[in-house]
Structures are given as C-alpha cells and as structure tokens.
Amino acid sequence: MGAEDELLEAVHDSHADALYRYVVRRTGDEEEARDVVQETLLRAWRHPEVLERSEESVRSWLFTVARNLVVDHLRSARRNREHSTASVPDRQEHDRTHAVLDSWLVADALLALSPDHRAVVVGAYYRGRSVAELATEHGIPPGTVKSRLHYGLRALRLALQEKGVTS
Known part of the structure; x- marks a missing residue:
C-alpha cells in the first residue's frame, strides 16, 4: 500500500461518516448518499494534491464536492423523470x-x-x-x-x- 493509498484511507476514516450523514440530510436517500460519498472519495483519489492540504481544507473540499454532486443529481433530467419503487406496478391490459x-x-x-x-x-x-x-x-x-x-x-x-x- 502506497503513501497515497494510506492517505486516502485516513481521509475516508476521518470524513466518510460525516459526508454520508450530510448527504442523507440533503437527499433523503441512503442509497444515493452512499453513491455520492463514493464518488466524492473517488474524486479525491483522482486529485491526490488535495489530500496533502490541511485537515480543514480537505474536509471543506470534500463537502463542496459532495454538495455539488447532490445539486447536479437534483437538477438532472433523470431524477425529474424517473422514480424508484420497491415493486413493479401491475399493468392491467386486457387480452384483445x-x-x-x-x-x-x-x-x-x-x-x-x-x-x-x-x-x-x-x-x-x-x-x-x-x-x-x-x-x-x-x-x-x-x-x-x-x-x-x-x-x-x-x-x-x-x-x-x-x-x-x-x-
């Protein structure tokens, strides 16, 4: 495990739970919150220079990225048109x-x-x-x-x- 990986793991351990709670409050969707936290940490991994900043700066950057991802999701056409459901509705179509x-x-x-x-x-x-x-x-x-x-x-x-x- 390299130094970057250890640093990313430390960032995850320090901030993932707080990010998750923040995103759940913003979206009301636990599954979406997990996806946003994962994407946020993936972006941090793609920009290792961010991880070398101070703890407050890293936290601020992570929350900003998470907020932007939530806003993008809320504005997306997919969210406006698609609604998830636990069961598939039955379509009553008569045999003609x-x-x-x-x-x-x-x-x-x-x-x-x-x-x-x-x-x-x-x-x-x-x-x-x-x-x-x-x-x-x-x-x-x-x-x-x-x-x-x-x-x-x-x-x-x-x-x-x-x-x-x-x-």
Whole structure:
C-alpha cells in the first residue's frame, strides 16, 4: 500500500461518516448518499494534491464536492423523470386476441352477403346510420332499407353459423 493509498484511507476514516450523514440530510436517500460519498472519495483519489492540504481544507473540499454532486443529481433530467419503487406496478391490459379474431370472423362473414345487403348492414351497425339516412344515401325507400337490413342480418347469422359460431 502506497503513501497515497494510506492517505486516502485516513481521509475516508476521518470524513466518510460525516459526508454520508450530510448527504442523507440533503437527499433523503441512503442509497444515493452512499453513491455520492463514493464518488466524492473517488474524486479525491483522482486529485491526490488535495489530500496533502490541511485537515480543514480537505474536509471543506470534500463537502463542496459532495454538495455539488447532490445539486447536479437534483437538477438532472433523470431524477425529474424517473422514480424508484420497491415493486413493479401491475399493468392491467386486457387480452384483445378474441376481439381481433371475432372481427376477422364477422368481416369474412360480411363478404358472404350480397353487396346491397352488406352496404345496409355495414351502414347501420358500423357507421351508425339511421334507416332514413341509409335510404337517402342509397336512393331507395325506407321500407327497402328495412327489408335489406332484415334479410342481410339473417344471411349474416347463417354465414356465421356455417363458420362454427353458435348463438
């Protein structure tokens, strides 16, 4: 062990506990305090000329470095965006597999309808159009829209039953 290492060890023994308490008071986080003290002592090791100063000067330098590290951490974007937690929150996400498969099944069954029936069923159930609106859109009387809707739904039910869907 060299003289610098012994000097650093002596600085650690003399100041690490006080630095730790200081940083805990500033951050309120024991883990962060350990990291800041470690980084402070690492910087002292990188600047051995600091360790050769008087005891008060070394202590002042260490506390200044620790304070600057705490301020940097508090200002960092990471601290502002990330929050630690003891447990990972559960995300309730519903399985949409059945809904997707059902929509494919209905879309395939709709292809089995005649174009006139399909247009009225899609207009009423997917686009939310009224009988009067559908009559105007397609240029047919409202009674014809009702009839196509009735027979279109009946044909859709049969197409779905052929695909194995039961009512």
